[in-house]
Amino acid sequence: MQVVKYEYSEDAGKKYPRVSEKEAVLLSEIGLDQIPTATEFVEYIAEAYGASQSGIWYTLKKLKGKGLLDFTEKGESSRPLTLTEDGINVLRRGARNAGAGQYVMRGVAQISV
Secondary structure (H helix, E strand, O other): OEEEOOOOEEEOOEEEOOOOHHHHHHHHHHOOOOEOOHHHHHHHHHHHHOOOHHHHHHHHHHHHHOOOEEOOOOOOOOOOEEEOHHHHHHHHHHHHHHHOOOEEEOOHHHHOO
8 A cells, every 4th residue: 555645734825734644544545535424434444454443533533633524523413524625635735745756655554543
């Protein structure tokens, strides 16, 4: 699996937060999809990567706090797991950087969250 290393950067005057490799993988897995529930996503990622569900939840909440994704948490109205506009821009910016050869090679076992 190839994962892009994201850096704190500016794009047209807009600053985007740094994301770790774990966070980058989750952003990539979500992509431009609308996932019906965060719970379904967490279960899928835990099985696919052999990662703990609690670690995945922690990382999702960090990404939500950075304003990169949105999903329903306890007590909130129902909405799907999606990237925000900033999340999409971070994902796209990473893809552009990947074209410049800035890849980080990681195996599935190294993604434990």
